[in-house]
Amino acid sequence: MLDYITSYLRSDTTPGQAGNILWAVVYIFLIFAGLSVAVIAMNWLERKILAHMQVRLGPMRVGPHGLLQPIADALKLLIKEDIMPAEADKFVFWMAPLVVVMTAFTVFVVVPFGATHAVTDMNIGILFMVGVSSLSVLGIVMAGWASNSHYPLIGALRSSAQMVSYEIAMGLAVVSAILMTSLNSAGTGTLSMIGIVQAQQAQHVWFVFKFFPLGMIAFFIFAIAMVAETNRAPFDLPEAESELTAGFHTEYSGFRWSLFFLAEYSAMIAVSSIAVTLWLGGWLRPFSNSLTGDTWEMVFSLIPGLSFLAFAAMCFLGVFRMPKHRAFRMQTMGLAGFGVLLGGIGLLLFVPPVRYRVQDIFWFSAKVAISMYMYIWYRGTFPRYRFDQLMKVGWKVLLPLGIGVLVLTAGVGVL
Amino acid sequence: MQPVATTFFFYFLAALTLAGGVLVITRKNPVHSALALIIALLAQAGLYLMLYAPFVAGVQIILYAGGIMVLFLFVIMLVNLERSQREEQFNKQWLLGIIAATALGALFITIFVRGRAIFPVHIAAVAEESNTQEIGLMLYGNYMFTFEIASLLLLVAIIGAVVMAKKRI
């Protein structure tokens, strides 16, 4: 039994490929827990970052610097009355958030957080991701229709039209990235998520820089389409609060609503993961070709731990800046505790076996985090597109551009 | 990846497909029918996976469940549902129904009786890893002409739809 557990750690495949069910289950739980934490963190970060962009402080009351705010919100949502409209289609209304959440979480089965850190590696990995994430629109349509109300219905219509349209541009961008995988010495392409990153490793280039500027344009198309896919600003028409109150989830409340919320954020993380895997080198660290050698390996492997220590240092700075007053004692202690936690994680990351095993995850997460920051930045900066303009961008700009990039990539690749 | 509990999954998915299919016909509400159809299609995708055809399964999910059914739902939601709810569920075309059912049943029974022999045996199973490549080579090699004809047909359908829906061209 012990051997069964440790044998996987010595192998260099994913649990799925190794047929190791135990570790597959462990990974599923880890991803589920990590994702939930990420969504909670994202919720807090979005409020904080947006607040600082908008000359305000954001949550400050619940916990030090509002750190416990998302938890308080989650509790509030859980104990809220669960309202189901009398005229709603009960079963579909009940199913809709489940569908959305299930699809949003299922895609993480193939997301490669590292060379060995994925539940499994499918040889249709990217197809699976795009396919399953496209199913989430079903949940949205179901929610909009089942609510039996006009605003959700319009929201659902907008959403389905938008997602179907942008999926095409997104697909073209994805295909041109997949095409790049086949242009290595071996001459065979792959749809596997791990394979795509390995192809970038083998070709010594992140695909965003390949065939400059083709890779960049493809990435750009994907980066726009993924914002539209996840219904975020400036493409948040399905839930445009100034037009449709809340779009498809207008009639939802409490826990059901929180499922939509959870799904939205995990879908954002999922599409960001696709972008990172396809164009930004997945788990590969920056400058993995130019800065090589044992010293550089060493330096880069220290970065994860150091960055956690930096976060911890920021926490302690906050502790010192906290007003010296009795009323703030709990807050100060909480912040110090959080700092100790971060510092502990940082120190743990310095332990050599952990360090080498986990740094892949760190680089992947860091890239995803940048993409998530972009989401927040967009939201703070852009007004919302109108529906016809959205369609115009999708069909008249991104689609021809995507086809052009695809054809050119194929052409350049053959030459 | 080693398949686990093959028999169970086969019967489970097959039952799901059949149940979905039956629900499509019997539900009065078209939205429910469409949702049942999606279940049937997804279960079918699972069956494809069991046949070591992951690419077909993925395409099934993307195109049918994710794309076409969304458009179906889109249209159904805009249709006045009250009228369809009042209309009679089944057409009284017994004769045609019986003929079709008999023909289909005869086909199934023949296959069941004759077993595998009815299919050409010499096609080797394609390995899961190279399945996608094989499909690509087949489509753009042996069946190039058929493939192009199908795409032309779809183009005609698109133009026809545009002509019907557009108010001013």
Add this chain to the structure above:
Amino acid sequence: MSFYEETTIHKRMDATAGAAGSVKTIDRTSHLELDHHDKTFLDTNELVINMGPQHPATHGVLRVILKLDGEKVLGTECVIGYLHRGVEKIAEHRTYTMFNPYVDRMDYVAAVSNGLGYCEAVEKLLNVQAPPRANYIRVILTELNRLASHMLWLGTHALDIGAITPLFYTFRDREEILKIFEKYCGARLTTHAFRIGGCSYETYDGFEREVVNFVNFVTPKIDEYEELLTTNRIWVERTKGVGPITARECVALGVTGPVLRASGVKWDLRKAQPYAAYSDFDFDIPVGENGDTYDRYLVRMQEMRQSLRIIEQAVGKIPAGPIMAKVPKVIKPAVGEIYHSIEAPKGELGYFIVSDGSTQPYRIRVRPPSFVNLQALDMMVRGQLVADVIAVIGTLDIVLGEVDR
């Protein structure tokens, strides 16, 4: 003058329907009927949705019934009155002085302008003149209020279109204005800053310096707003060509204020019929060309700068002297009637006061700019998309307290 036929508006709709192919010809009286000539068999049902009275983007309790064909607006009907408080009836039971605070509650984001209009109207009826110093204070406060009103408009308008950040910027800067109000008269929103015959308070110590500081503080801030929006691609796409209205339609519909000016009519009551001390100052009337939402945005932004110019001049040459004219303790105007209007941030704000010689007005009629401007909504959004309705409601800059009174 053949323009002013009965079917003026319909004619334009006909013309544009031919040209652009997007606006349908719909009879004004039966505008909630779908016209069936332009349908194909694939057309779907029209949808009637009820926007408001509780809706994030209707700026209060406005209810708009929208008839939609998909996303396209076939017709609208405004249902107003949810905030009706019977101000005009209240006026008949109050003395002239007692009614003064009530006017602040109409356009509550530009309370100073309301008070100015009312006080000047009663002064005219009494035939008294406010002293010059009072007039200067009035101008400064009114222009500050215009800035505050426009800032609130900008923030909410941008929020409606989906840009959430400008709201916080404008509220931050509006706060400075409200601080000046608070220091001057103790109230921030419903100020009741003026009295019949002048101002109630002398300026506080350092008033001039603070106002100048504010002007210096806010000028770069307006650049900041413009930086966020004026050349923002999405903003331009969302506002250009949206909710167009021509000068003639504006006049026919009685639309005034920035909306009229954005359509190219250089008409501002501060210049046309100067009141208070406006004739002493040098300022421009910004005008637009196309009369669309983008031009209205630009006009209001320019107006904010012009207001700053006026404030700067007024603070520079504010005269010394009394702040109240000689007004009898009991205000009893002679029998007669007066109409006086001023350029409020939203448009022409008029007071029609009928006196029967007693201490209470026989009738006060308020001519609210928001109410009249809101009438244009239906014409402006017809044939446009749902999202444009929001943009147009925002750009009309209505305050429901004033629409409903």
Add this chain to the structure above:
Amino acid sequence: MIAKLKGQYGSGIHEASTYLGQNYMIVESAMIPEILQILRDEEQFDYCVDITTMHYPEQEKQFEIVWILYSFARNERIRVKTAIADGEEIPSAVPLWPAANWLEREVYDMFGIRFQGHPDMKRILLPDGWKGHPLRKDYGIIQQDRDWVQINLGIESGQ
């Protein structure tokens, strides 16, 4: 201008003068459509600022309707007034100025004066089921209150 109009309509214009620098004229109610038409077309009063009404219950013709007009070209205002009795109707100004639409509806809402030819003569600020017209001088606010309490709360005293 006034002189010309007076010459044309003589007896129709009861009074035309200036009070505190503001022009007004009182017109026979039958003449209203004609006068308004002429003011708009020939005298360039192209902007209908406001339409409102005063109620004088002791007079025989209880209501005095006022049209406040403005001319962009001349930069001046004029008030046209006329008196009508209760229940009498007056032609609508909507064909002349679309702006009159809501203004007339408000007059109807508050005073109960119906305008002939108005496209959509219904209440605007008050709910459709409202009783009475509140800006009439004989409209009792307290009565209104008491009725509401008696009907909705079933309290006999109305308090």
